Amino acid sequence: MSETIPIERLRMDADIVCVGFGPASAGFLATLSKQLVNSDGTPAVESVVMPGMPPQVLCYERADDIGFGVSGIVTRAQALKASFPEIKTAGIPMAAPVGEEKVLYLLDPHGASRRSATLRAADALIRLTKWALPFEHHALNLPWTPSFLHKHDGMILSMGQFMQWVGAQVQGTGAVQIWPGTPVSEALVEDRKVVGVRLLDQGVDKKGNPSDGFTPGMDIHAALTVVADGPVGPIGRQLDEQFGLPDGHRIRDWAIGMKFVVDLPEDTPLKAGTVLHTFGYPEPEIFGFLYVHPDRIASLGIFVPSWFDSPARTAYRYLQHWILHPYLWRHLKGARLRSWGAKTLGESGKHGEPHLAGDGYARIGEGSGSTNVLTGSGVDEAWATGTQLAEAVVELLKAGKPFTKQNLDETYVQRRRASWVEAEGRIAEKSRDGFQKGVVTGMVGMALAGMTNGKLSLGSAPVQPWKRIPTVEDYFDGKISRGEIAKIRDACKTGNVPLHGALMDKAGWPAIPFDGQLLVSHQDALLMGGKVQAPHGCADHVVFLHPELCEKCGERICIEACSGQAIYPGDAGVPNFDREKCVHCGACIWNCSQANPENPERMNIAFRAGAGGLHSAEN
Ligand SMILES: Cc1cc2nc3c(=O)[nH]c(=O)nc-3n(C[C@H](O)[C@H](O)[C@H](O)COP(=O)(O)OP(=O)(O)OC[C@H]3O[C@@H](n4cnc5c(N)ncnc54)[C@H](O)[C@@H]3O)c2cc1C
Numbered sequence: 041m042s043e044t045i046p047i048e049r050l051r052m053d054a055d056i057v058c059v060g061f062g063p064a065s066a067g068f069l070a071t072l073s074k075q076l077v078n079s080d081g082t083p084a085v086e087s088v089v090m091p092g093m094p095p096q097v098l099c100y101e102r103a104d105d106i107g108f109g110v111s112g113i114v115t116r117a118q119a120l121k122a123s124f125p126e127i128k129t130a131g132i133p134m135a136a137p138v139g140e141e142k143v144l145y146l147l148d149p150h151g152a153s154r155r156s157a158t159l160r161a162a163d164a165l166i167r168l169t170k171w172a173l174p175f176e177h178h179a180l181n182l183p184w185t186p187s188f189l190h191k192h193d194g195m196i197l198s199m200g201q202f203m204q205w206v207g208a209q210v211q212g213t214g215a216v217q218i219w220p221g222t223p224v225s226e227a228l229v230e231d232r233k234v235v236g237v238r239l240l241d242q243g244v245d246k247k248g249n250p251s252d253g254f255t256p257g258m259d260i261h262a263a264l265t266v267v268a269d270g271p272v273g274p275i276g277r278q279l280d281e282q283f284g285l286p287d288g289h290r291i292r293d294w295a296i297g298m299k300f301v302v303d304l305p306e307d308t309p310l311k312a313g314t315v316l317h318t319f320g321y322p323e324p325e326i327f328g329f330l331y332v333h334p335d336r337i338a339s340l341g342i343f344v345p346s347w348f349d350s351p352a353r354t355a356y357r358y359l360q361h362w363i364l365h366p367y368l369w370r371h372l373k374g375a376r377l378r379s380w381g382a383k384t385l386g387e388s389g390k391h392g393e394p395h396l397a398g399d400g401y402a403r404i405g406e407g408s409g410s411t412n413v414l415t416g417s418g419v420d421e422a423w424a425t426g427t428q429l430a431e432a433v434v435e436l437l438k439a440g441k442p443f444t445k446q447n448l449d450e451t452y453v454q455r456r457r458a459s460w461v462e463a464e465g466r467i468a469e470k471s472r473d474g475f476q477k478g479v480v481t482g483m484v485g486m487a488l489a490g491m492t493n494g495k496l497s498l499g500s501a502p503v504q505p506w507k508r509i510p511t512v513e514d515y516f517d518g519k520i521s522r523g524e525i526a527k528i529r530d531a532c533k534t535g536n537v538p539l540h541g542a543l544m545d546k547a548g549w550p551a552i553p554f555d556g557q558l559l560v561s562h563q564d565a566l567l568m569g570g571k572v573q574a575p576h577g578c579a580d581h582v583v584f585l586h587p588e589l590c591e592k593c594g595e596r597i598c599i600e601a602c603s604g605q606a607i608y609p610g611d612a613g614v615p616n617f618d619r620e621k622c623v624h625c626g627a628c629i630w631n632c633s634q635a636n637p638e639n640p641e642r643m644n645i646a647f648r649a650g651a652g653g654l655h656s657a658e659n
Pocket residue numbers: 059060061062063064065100101102103109110111112113114115222223224225268269270271273274275296297298299341382383384385404405406407411416417418419420422649650
């Protein structure tokens with residue numbers, strides 16, 4: 041925010057402050073909170089800021105309540121089980137042990153998707169020999185899948201429900217405070233040392249200038265700042281900007297995960313614990329998942345990756361086409377939407393690992409590169425990194441050693457390097473590079489990396505996503521003529537609407553048969569499913585950094601791909617942003633076709649700390 045008038049900020053001192061309450065900080069706090077107080081209630085280690093008391097540990101979460109993030113998950117749960125041996129029988133709502141697992145290759149029943157010649161040939165061969173294959177409803181059930189994809193003995197969880205359960209456990213110890221609805225706006229850095237965090241200003245206008253009821257965000261000083269704000273977190277990104285990344289590392293791969301939680305029809309044959317993973321449709325680049333919770337509830341959705349070279353990659357419409365695929369639709373017809381949301385998944389893995397520790401801070405979870413891109417697993421890894429940091433912190437507290445980079449490297453980073461998270465992360469490191477060359481190379485590269493423990497892989501290092509985005513005309517070459525695209529552009533400009541709907545119609549995608557209960561409009565999903573809200577008096581957290589670049593931008597993929605329709609056409613070519621529709625998925629930071637002139641590793645959009653978003657703890 042602009043600080044032309046000096047602002048008096050309140051200051052509070054704590055021992056440890058955490059940014060974000062996702063699985064990573066949940067793992068950290070669950071482990072730490074058990075070790076701060078003795079069984080007789082006396083401090084096991086003493087606070088520096090409140091002598092005689094246990095360390096003061098505060099955790100600030102951006103979302104309006106614990107568990108309002110997105111991720112219905114299947115996980116091996118090895119780190120979760122180590123923290124909670126009773127987890128399988130703990131009565132966590134929507135939890136189920138993993139049962140039947142299937143990986144399905146979905147063929148395109150409409151011929152609307154963009155498939156390479158190799159894929160079209162493979163499809164033709166599958167259809168020709170389908171009588172001899174496990175093929176039904178335009179889907180091939182892969183008869184064999186490599187073990188690294190399996191989650192045997194694992195669990196299906198609703199992250200929302202699990203996070204609420206953990207939040208209650210952690211706060212029940214009395215050793216930790218979690219503050220939802222409290223975004224952290226920046227890390228406080230003095231002489232390259234992180235000394236705490238600043239909370240978001242409230243009572244400001246869209247640009248952050250003081251307005252009615254101005255309340256400056258408080259400064260929280262702490263000896264240790266734990267950065268656990270996920271794959272697009274503003275604090276992690278601030279530190280990456282200030283401290284740089286280790287040599288050769290880069291954060292260039294993401295995916296947007298968009299999902300529904302639904303009530304399945306009463307007569308569904310799908311049993312709790314069922315896990316379906318799909319690829320091949322609605323576009324070959326899009327992966328899908330369906331996990332069945334108890335009581336006929338299912339989490340289902342798709343991932344649209346940043347390496348999908350489409351300038352109109354509209355996840356919501358693709359999700360509906362995926363739901364309507366004949367293999368899935370026979371199970372989903374008659375289902376009812378309970379909840380909806382979207383969130384970015386950081387897919388750079390170890391390529392994108394930042395400095396894990398520095399003076400006064402440590403990084404954990406997906407923002408620290410922990411997610412395993414080969415096995416599609418992030419929760420267990422994030423949790424494990426949190427527990428490793430907690431053990432290190434207890435060791436340092438007990439030894440009376442400060443949270444310097446050296447001490448954190450020798451305790452936290454060393455534990456992490458020696459753990460399965462590191463070993464499996466190394467195997468996965470190059471496993472997705474093949475997707476830079478296409479889907480078939482990507483799938484073969486993944487199999488190769490998985491089966492050779494990462495010794496072999498295909499492809500090349502990822503390029504910045506903005507470099508990959510073609511023009512609409514080039515992308516639809518051969519499907520929609522340039523003349524027709526020009527007409528679509530004119531009509532959409534007149535109607536002030538995005539291009540993607542008209543482009544998909546023209547490319548042969550059938551209309552969505554809205555039924556008002558599962559197949560609903562994007563706007564209805566925002567209200568019914570996401571219950572999206574935005575508190576008054578906060579600055580816009582999505583900012584178009586160089587409006588002159590937007591004016592000249594041909595693709596405006598930020599509008600086409602916005603998960604909440606929160607970015608929409610504006611005057612003079614610069615998009616508008618409507619905070620009240622933003623689900624905080626963070627996809628706009630990589631769905632932009634223009635490089636940031638100050639840093640070509642970033643794009644022309646800033647995604648800052650902001651309040652509000654989804655209001656559902658079922659995701
Ligand atoms: C649709 C989808 C499906 C997935 N499925 C699976 C799966 O099946 N299995 C699996 O293992 N993983 C899955 N994942 C990945 C998994 O969700 C992540 O790896 C995991 O959530 C990472 O945990 P984290 O704590 O590092 O980050 P996050 O879960 O992103 O948590 C970060 C937290 O920080 C908060 N935050 C961000 N900025 C601020 C700020 N400025 N101030 C305060 N708080 C802030 C956020 O609101 C959030 O609560 C899936 C992800 C998605 C999107």
